[in-house]
Amino acid sequence: MNFKEQRDLFRTKKVSAKEAVQESIKKINGDNLNIFINSFQSEALKQAEFIDNNFDKFKDAPLSGVPIAHKDIFCTKGLPTTCGSKMLENFVPPYDSTVIHNCNEAGSVMVGKTNMDEFAMGSSNETSYFGPVSNPWNSDLVPGGSSGGAAACVAADITSISTGTDTGGSIRQPAALCGVTGLKPTYGLVSRWGMIAFCSSMDQAGPFSRDAFGCAALLDAMASYDSKDSTSTERPDKNFENLLAKDFGSLKIGVIKDIDNFGINPDVMQSYEVSKTVLSALGHELKEVDFSELSTGICSYYVIAPAECSSNLSRFDGVKYGYRASDQKDISKLYMETRSEAFGDEVKKRILIGTHVLSAGFYDAYYLQAQKVRRMIKNKFESIFKDVDLIFMPTTLDQAFEKNRESNDPNRMYKEDLLTIPANLAGLPAISFPNGFKNNLPIGGQFVGNYFSEDLLLATTNRIQEVSDWHKMTP
Amino acid sequence: MAQNDTIIKGWQPVIGLEVHVQLMTNTKLFSPAKNKFGEDANTLVDLIDMGLPGVLPVLNEGAMKQGIKFGLATSAKIAKTMIFDRKNYFYPDLPKGYQITQLHFPIVKDGVVDVNGKEIRIHQAHLEEDAGKSMHDKYDNKSVIDLNRSGVPLLEIVSEPDIRSAAEAVDYLKKIHQIITYLDISDGNMSQGSMRCDANISIMRPEAEEYGTRAEIKNINSFKFVEKAINFEIKRQIKLLENGGTVEQETRLYDSVKDETRSMRTKEFANDYRYFPCPDLVPTNISPELIEEVRKDMDELPEEKEARFRSEYNLGDYEAQVLCSEKTTANFYEEVCKVSDPALSAKWIIGEVNALLNKHDVSLNESNINTKNFSNLILKIKDGTISGKIAKEVLEEMWEEGSDPIEIIKSKGLEQISDEGELEAIAQAVIDNNSSQVEAYKSGKDKLFGFFVGQVMKETQGKANPGAVNQILKKLLAN
Numbered sequence: 001m002n003f004k005e006q007r008d009l010f011r012t013k014k015v016s017a018k019e020a021v022q023e024s025i026k027k028i029n030g031d032n033l034n035i036f037i038n039s040f041q042s043e044a045l046k047q048a049e050f051i052d053n054n055f056d057k058f059k060d061a062p063l064s065g066v067p068i069a070h071k072d073i074f075c076t077k078g079l080p081t082t083c084g085s086k087m088l089e090n091f092v093p094p095y096d097s098t099v100i101h102n103c104n105e106a107g108s109v110m111v112g113k114t115n116m117d118e119f120a121m122g123s124s125n126e127t128s129y130f131g132p133v134s135n136p137w138n139s140d141l142v143p144g145g146s147s148g149g150a151a152a153c154v155a156a157d158i159t160s161i162s163t164g165t166d167t168g169g170s171i172r173q174p175a176a177l178c179g180v181t182g183l184k185p186t187y188g189l190v191s192r193w194g195m196i197a198f199c200s201s202m203d204q205a206g207p208f209s210r211d212a213f214g215c216a217a218l219l220d221a222m223a224s225y226d227s228k229d230s231t232s233t234e235r236p237d238k239n240f241e242n243l244l245a246k247d248f249g250s251l252k253i254g255v256i257k258d259i260d261n262f263g264i265n266p267d268v269m270q271s272y273e274v275s276k277t278v279l280s281a282l283g284h285e286l287k288e289v290d291f292s293e294l295s296t297g298i299c300s301y302y303v304i305a306p307a308e309c310s311s312n313l314s315r316f317d318g319v320k321y322g323y324r325a326s327d328q329k330d331i332s333k334l335y336m337e338t339r340s341e342a343f344g345d346e347v348k349k350r351i352l353i354g355t356h357v358l359s360a361g362f363y364d365a366y367y368l369q370a371q372k373v374r375r376m377i378k379n380k381f382e383s384i385f386k387d388v389d390l391i392f393m394p395t396t397l398d399q400a401f402e403k404n405r406e407s408n409d410p411n412r413m414y415k416e417d418l419l420t421i422p423a424n425l426a427g428l429p430a431i432s433f434p435n436g437f438k439n440n441l442p443i444g445g446q447f448v449g450n451y452f453s454e455d456l457l458l459a460t461t462n463r464i465q466e467v468s469d470w471h472k473m474t475p
Numbered sequence: 476m477a478q479n480d481t482i483i484k485g486w487q488p489v490i491g492l493e494v495h496v497q498l499m500t501n502t503k504l505f506s507p508a509k510n511k512f513g514e515d516a517n518t519l520v521d522l523i524d525m526g527l528p529g530v531l532p533v534l535n536e537g538a539m540k541q542g543i544k545f546g547l548a549t550s551a552k553i554a555k556t557m558i559f560d561r562k563n564y565f566y567p568d569l570p571k572g573y574q575i576t577q578l579h580f581p582i583v584k585d586g587v588v589d590v591n592g593k594e595i596r597i598h599q600a601h602l603e604e605d606a607g608k609s610m611h612d613k614y615d616n617k618s619v620i621d622l623n624r625s626g627v628p629l630l631e632i633v634s635e636p637d638i639r640s641a642a643e644a645v646d647y648l649k650k651i652h653q654i655i656t657y658l659d660i661s662d663g664n665m666s667q668g669s670m671r672c673d674a675n676i677s678i679m680r681p682e683a684e685e686y687g688t689r690a691e692i693k694n695i696n697s698f699k700f701v702e703k704a705i706n707f708e709i710k711r712q713i714k715l716l717e718n719g720g721t722v723e724q725e726t727r728l729y730d731s732v733k734d735e736t737r738s739m740r741t742k743e744f745a746n747d748y749r750y751f752p753c754p755d756l757v758p759t760n761i762s763p764e765l766i767e768e769v770r771k772d773m774d775e776l777p778e779e780k781e782a783r784f785r786s787e788y789n790l791g792d793y794e795a796q797v798l799c800s801e802k803t804t805a806n807f808y809e810e811v812c813k814v815s816d817p818a819l820s821a822k823w824i825i826g827e828v829n830a831l832l833n834k835h836d837v838s839l840n841e842s843n844i845n846t847k848n849f850s851n852l853i854l855k856i857k858d859g860t861i862s863g864k865i866a867k868e869v870l871e872e873m874w875e876e877g878s879d880p881i882e883i884i885k886s887k888g889l890e891q892i893s894d895e896g897e898l899e900a901i902a903q904a905v906i907d908n909n910s911s912q913v914e915a916y917k918s919g920k921d922k923l924f925g926f927f928v929g930q931v932m933k934e935t936q937g938k939a940n941p942g943a944v945n946q947i948l949k950k951l952l953a954n
Contacts, residue, residue: 075529088528095522097529194529201754229531230756308754311563314572315526319620335565358563358749367751 003066003160003214010065013055017048017065017109024067024111027158033134035149035158037072038080039112048109061107062220062241069153069162072113073120074100074205075194083196084116084128084146087316087323087342097194098226099163099205106221114149114162118344119313120170120198122146123416124403127346132403136178136475137441141400144174147208151178154208155475161218162208167199168301169395169420171206172432176395176444179434179473181461182208183215186452187427188233190219191226197312199305200231202424211471212433212462216240219454235452243455244462251460253279253447254289254388262295262418265398271436271443272394275464279392282463289384289391296373297422302414303357303370304425310354313347378426385450390460393419395432395444423448431457434470442473481639486678486716488709489686490638491598494651496630496661497605497669498541504604504628505532505575512667516621524607524626526570531755534559538628541660542582542602543761543769545630548654548776549597551586556760557602559753564746568607568620576603576631578750582761588654590647596635603629630660636675636686641705645698648672649800653777657802665697672701676708677722687712688722692729692736704729708736780805788817797825803839810846815853823853827867831874843877844870852880864937865889893940895947898931901939902947905930916952924948 009015021044028039044067051058051065058064075081075093077100082088100110117127125148126132133148135141136156143152147164151174154162164171166184175182183206190205197203207218219240226232255276260269276286318324318338325337343351357366384391397418405412423430429449436443449457465471481488500510506523523530539557546553558580561573581601587594607625611618632651638644652670655661663670677689692708695701707729712722726745727736775783781795784805790798798821799805811820828849832839852873856866861884869880869889884890892898905927906913916923931944 075527081528083528091528093527093529095527192529193531196528197755199754228533230533231531231754307751311561311573311749311751314563314565315528315570317565317567317572319567320525320570321527331567332565355749358751360747360749363749363751 001160002210006160007064007066011059017051018045020065021045021048021067021109021111024159028112033136033152033156034131035115035133035152036112037082037115037130040079044109044111051107058107062217063106063108066108066161067111067159068103068108069112069114069159070100070110071116071147071150071164073116073165073196076100084118084130086129091322098191099222102224103221114153116149117146118347120146120165120167121346121350123173123413126403127344129344135400140402142403144177146170148174150208151175151180154180154210160209161214163205164208165195165203165205167202168424169417172395172420172430172446175208175432177400179442180208181211181215181433181471183431185454186429188231190222191229191232193226193228199308201308211465212458213244216244216458238455240455240458244459246459248456248459251284251389252287253284254384254391255286256291256393257288259393263397264394267438268394268443272445275435275445278464287388291380293377293380294422295418297377297425298418300370300373300425301421303366306350306354307358307367310351313351374425377422381426381428391448393446395446399441399443429454429457431461433461437470437473482681483709484713486713487681488639489636489677489679490644490705491636491675492634492644492647493673494632495671496655498538498628498630498660499662500535500537500628502535503626504535504538506626510627514623519623524622532575534759538602540769542630543766544658544660544773545600546583547770548658549586549588551597552584553761553766554580554582556758557582558758559756560750561753563749568609570625574604575753577601588650590650595637595647598633598635600630600632603631605629641702644705645702648698648701657774657777659774671696674705676705678709678712688724690722690725690727692727695729700729700731703734704736707734788812790821794821794825807839807846811850815850816857819857820853827870843874848873848879855880855884859893860890862891862941889938891940892935892938893943898939898943899947901934902931902951906951
């Protein structure tokens with residue numbers, strides 16, 4: 001069921017919040033894709049009853065009476081928050097993240113926390129300490145990552161909306177691989193308070209839903225200026241749901257010159273070409289833009305993200321909370337054993353890379369260079385957006401792939417983020433939506449927009465979804 | 476360049492100080508927890524100070540304004556944009572595994588302070604957060620951590636290597652102490668750790684063009700130890716070099732019990748702090764308007780106060796300087812002057828009160844002397860109720876008991892005897908009882924005059940008005 005139908009059933013009192021939650025819980029208990037790390041069934045039922053008892057107060061809230069699943073990266077007061085890691089397996093935060101708080105206020109009911117790559121590092125959901133998630137379309141395949149559980153949750157129809165985070169594509173890539181819609185907002189639109197940091201300068205939370213409508217409503221709930229996050233942007237609130245209907249007229253849409261040189265799978269390319277004709281048919285003007293620097297983004301990203309993560313993850317030392325190696329006699333042993341035992345291989349690898357690129361003697365060659373490339377990409381986007389309103393490209397190079405591919409070819413996995421990373425480097429908003437289907441598997445396309453153009457991204461996607469059915473397909 | 480009197484055995488010491496000053500803000504540098512000393516362990520700790528997963532720092536603008544004040548007071552450049560960096564290292568009382576500090580774009584740059592007429596340059600002053608406190612001797616086999624100090628704002632003031640002797644280092648440190656207490660940005664209490672000092676020390680031949688290799692002494696916590704530690708280190712380096720050795724670039728600790736410095740960490744084991752800009756804090760712009768706002772809000776600086784004291788209270792350079800050396804003393808003096816004679820008050824503060832403070836090594840506001848009882852003392856001296864000698868006694872009593880001088884004078888019957896008839900009777904009795912001394916005096920032994928004065932004082936237990944006694948004795952002995 002899509003989000004709007006579900007919310008309408010609540011608003012018209014045809015289905016209570018409690019009944020909707022019971023339905024989601026039933027599906028969670030029958031889930032064999034390993035989508036959830038923890039589900040909070042009694043808490044959810046209690047909250048649903050509270051909303052039902054206060055129907056008038058919540059009736060018009062953006063997410064009224066709708067069950068929601070949150071990525072297990074958002075701190076939930078009194079309820080475990082693992083970030084997909086053994087390190088935080090038993091960690092119970094004493095506070096709610098702003099995203100959780102906002103979603104609660106907006107009338108949604110959290111039914112559980114979804115599986116994810118450990119500390120959001122990965123593109124297949126296989127680095128989770130709690131085991132991989134299977135793709136709802138084919139359980140031999142990965143759902144993408146790092147928000148793999150969140151995307152699979154919506155694709156498998158367990159909830160109609162879920163939250164995720166996107167540092168290098170972690171919302172858009174799993175959205176593409178699972179056949180749902182996912183939006184990475186402009187950096188600073190959604191507060192990072194209470195969201196466990198991976199790469200602070202790029203991490204951004206955003207919504208998943210089957211369609212642009214659900215994403216708009218969830219974004220209405222999530223986005224808010226937050227004085228607790230210094231990188232949060234103070235700006236007038238937009239109502240994204242209302243703006244879906246706004247006519248932005250005929251747009252200039254940038255398509256990237258020689259994009260087939262990036263090694264995109266022919267099936268993905270074919271869907272891309274079809275979507276371009278749809279866009280033209282909707283009255284938009286396609287304009288070829290040169291963005292040959294696009295591929296350098298990945299090099300920059302895999303220096304900056306590990307650098308920040310090596311620092312962000314230093315707090316997990318066994319001293320204050322989380323996992324602690326037992327029977328250690330001195331403090332450096334405690335650090336080493338705790339971190340050796342409780343971090344997975346991918347996390348360790350990135351901490352090592354990050355530590356290296358920030359070290360004296362390497363900082364200039366790696367970190368500073370990477371920042372220059374980042375600025376170059378940002379500048380390039382800014383110049384492109386002088387000529388076009390949106391950029392359109394595939395979300396991923398490929399469709400969902402088999403589990404265990406990563407261990408055979410890690411560089412290929414990193415390359416998987418080639419088309420999503422540039423938006424993170426520049427802090428731009430981008431949306432991925434289902435735009436094709438091949439081999440019984442979904443394909444995703446994405447729009448990248450200028451800063452704070454989420455309304456345009458959502459409305460344009462919505463317009464496509466009014467004339468197409470890709471987003472309606474279910475496994 | 477070098478002043479000759481700072482050269483020791485042909486070596487010129489070169490010293491730079493890094494002074495950490497805890498700022499007196501309401502809340503911490505990046506969290507809403509209270510910034511206060513001496514509370515129960517871990518009672519002033521926010522989620523942010525614990526470094527919980529998902530928390531983010533938000534800059535305390537009060538701390539920023541205090542940094543700007545310091546910059547203005549030292550004629551420094553205030554950053555148009557300041558940037559916070561992360562300094563990464565593991566330590567149990569550093570909850571995040573990094574300290575947020577400022578490396579390349581500090582709030583204050585290129586300042587200068589006047590120390591005994593010499594300019595000592597300040598390379599920079601930057602804002603950073605303090606760490607928590609590890610305690611290893613509270614429980615057997617257990618170390619515990621108090622995070623109350625975690626996140627307390629610090630201003631680290633880094634001097635250029637312009638200091639040439641241990642004594643000058645202490646004077647510089649006292650100058651910094653004076654500035655921060657005048658600005659009211661810190662209490663500068665070294666024993667409580669709100670002002671701490673690291674000293675970088677090297678030695679060179681006076682004619683050499685390059686500085687020698689320096690050693691850094693960490694965390695020296697009193698003016699006295701700063702002097703001792705630096706002097707020890709200079710001697711150590713001279714001995715080392717004169718015996719053909721080399722100074723190693725290293726971090727050393729000062730042991731005040733043994734009065735020596737010891738190696739803590741050599742260069743090859745030095746931490747690589749992997750500094751990089753903190754992505755959780757956006758670069759902070761400091762507008763000219765904000766700087767003006769801070770300037771208007773600034774308290775009078777020592778030099779300004781001295782000048783005002785000279786004109787307002789008619790004081791000399793020396794008196795004004797001594798009274799203004801500490802803000803508490805200057806404020807005390809001004810309060811006293813509201814009701815008491817400025818010249819007499821100045822004389823007594825600079826002389827007797829300071830002597831007591833130095834003797835007991837406490838500050839004025841820690842003592843029993845307050846403006847009320849001190850004003851009364853000055854009043855009683857001024858109106859002749861007590862002599863200077865008796866006043867010293869009364870002051871001692873005030874110091875010990877905190878009691879009011881009027882009460883002390885009354886209960887001990889210390890009023891000065893100025894009544895001429897009474898004094899004359901006593902003086903006459905002294906003359907009558909010491910006829911041989913009177914003979915001798917009259918035959919030319921002038922020095923014996925003091926003897927008669929002493930006798931009168933003895934008879935009156937020191938309460939006789941000395942001027943009156945002189946006059947009366949002269950009159951009686953002339954007969």
